[in-house]
Amino acid sequence: MSRIREEELWIPKTKLGELVKEGLIDLKRIFQNNLVVKEKEIIDILLPQLREDVVTIKMIQKMTASGQRSRFKAVVLVGSDGFLGVGAAKSREVGPAIRKAIDKAKLSVVPILTGCGSKECGCDGSHTIPFRVNGKCGSVRIQLIPAPAGVGLACADKVKQVLKLCGIEDIWSKTFGDTRTSENLVKATFDALKNAHKFNFNI
Structure with a gap:
């Protein structure tokens, strides 16, 4: 069964789901109001390119x-x-x-908050992150540092996998702890990217 057919047959179980199916709310308003997404079909409809x-x-x-x-x-x-x-x-x-x-x-x-927080670059692009962020999961800690355009992703392979998927092109990183645990390293990177919003009031 195709995704479009599944969306047509989807019966929302939450109020947010009903609003999304009727086209009365978009993803920006969901995050601005800190609404909890409890149905995957909401993301399927609002982010079809995922x-x-x-x-x-x-x-x-x-x-x-x-x-x-x-x-x-x-x-x-x-x-x-x-x-x-x-x-x-x-x-x-x-x-x-x-x-x-x-x-x-x-x-x-x-x-994911993007921008150009590199002092060496200083452009107005969105190729990196706007400032340093830290994340943690289990024994793994990671610090993501803005890098100038052209540096690329100077980090571990699993961290690259995360950053490429969300559109970040240039970054430096420091990792601490048992980074051989791939799951914790990926979750620590995700935690760092989420923590950027603690300093952003215009999601």
Whole structure:
């Protein structure tokens, strides 16, 4: 079934969903009023250009009374220029784990603040972030630093994966802790990008 057909058959369960389906509210007003998105179809309608990217898929095991139980855990990014979401989910099979993670990532989508906060550059573009931001998840801490145009993404591969998806082209980074844990590194980067809005009053 196509996405357009699914949207036509969608019956909203929340007041926000009803407003979105009737075309009475847009994404900017949702974030300005800090409204909570509880249905993934809201994001499907308002951000049809959203892209998906799988970060990691790993097998996890749990010992129970009947023996070992194996499941798969997927961490997925969704994003487009100026928006980003991260989700993680578990299932007995890889496919359902990825689909669940995508749905969770859509519910966590936030706008990403871009600009040019580099003293070396000083342009009015939106190729980097406007100022330094810090993020944390588990033992992993990360600091994202604005970089001048042309530097590129001077950071770890998993951090690049996050930044490329939301349209950031130039950045420097510092990481601390056990950065081999890909999930925590990705979530710490997402946390840093979200923290930029603590200093922005015009989302």
